[in-house]
Amino acid sequence: MWHTGYDIEINLSLSDLGHPGLPDLLQEITTSVSERDPQLLECLAHHEKRECLSESGGKSPWMFIRRGRVGGRRPLVASHLPITHKATPAESAQHKATKERIVETAGRYGLQAEAEVPVANRRSVSDAVVTGPRDLKIGWEVQYHHLSPSSVRRRSANAVEHDITPLWVAKDRAASLIDRAPWVRVDDMPWMEIADGKEMVIRGGYRHLEVWKCVPSSERHCLVSEGASHCGAIHAEWFVPALCLPQRKHIRIEDMILQSATGESVPVYVPSRGDGRAGRHMWVSVEDCSLWQELIGEKTPLPAAPVEETDDVITFAEQEVDRTCRAGEEGRFVSDGRLVRDFDQPTGGFTLPRMPVQRSPEPTRITAAERAAASAALGCPPWELGPCAGCSRLQRRYGRNTAMYCSVCRAVLNGR
Incomplete structure (x- = not known):
């Protein structure tokens, strides 16, 4: 393709695009057409x-430039405008109705809200910015058609840089913005129903923290042992409302508008257990966030910088420039369908080490994380916790109807 600004020829199969003296060229040409x-x-x-x-x-x-997906490779593909980057009339109407509903809802709650807000350096424009009572700014980005992962990361980083928390809204489980920034997913609804106030439920992007002690009576499975065994440790994991025990109700977009602006719901980033470079973005209650931070000893809920998954790394074939127009053939470079990104499975599992059996008269030291996890798992206030007189593991020791020994130790004692 030809760059009309620099009057240069661009070779998308080369890592430097054929111009090593222009290090920012790739970012410039992959910027959204808008x-x-x-x-x-x-x-x-x-x-x-x-x-x-x-x-x-x-x-x-x-x-414009997009990333292809063929057999595990991610080449850059040059495609002709328009279509891909132009929303359909139905999408445009949905987008406008959702944006107006966000602003109007915020106004009813007494929050300051404004549509089409340019960020300070004008590199991007938020669909709506809702400001809470503590000057907490939430930048709503309604994205009902495809947007490249790099654009999502760049616009999100730009918002964070100017003290705006991004909140992306999708309607597609395969949307590329999912887990690239704080997000929620709603149903694909006709614009008239959105404008008329029909209930808009948050279907994805919001989770609850469940903490449980891994014992035979637990309804949850063990995160570290296979089969039906139980390790006796305390586990914590994030669940969608339908998989919580007991099951929780989904929240509505009106709840999200209010809770995000007041700080009752906050964004959290949980790295994947198998790959530290990738992870899950989710909205959670501030109480769940505080408990999670206590458990993992981490006080930063969001990653310091946008994370690029291995699957998104561009590949370069280093070929000669194809000087033939391939209009209509671009689809062969993107033959692999987009993958579902919004999964309902639990994520972010964490296990506290079992407290060691006391072998000396020295008192057992209980960390703040262990106390917080045990309090949540056993369903009692922290001041009722204490070590078992037999094995020193945390249990509900103080208060009414409690015991000096845990159930395991009692079973051993009664069997003698």
């Missing part, structure tokens, strides 16, 4: 006065 000159990138055939199949078909010779 945020740059739509005529910045030109079909090479059109520039060289040869036949551009797109233009001859009544469409545009101007182009």
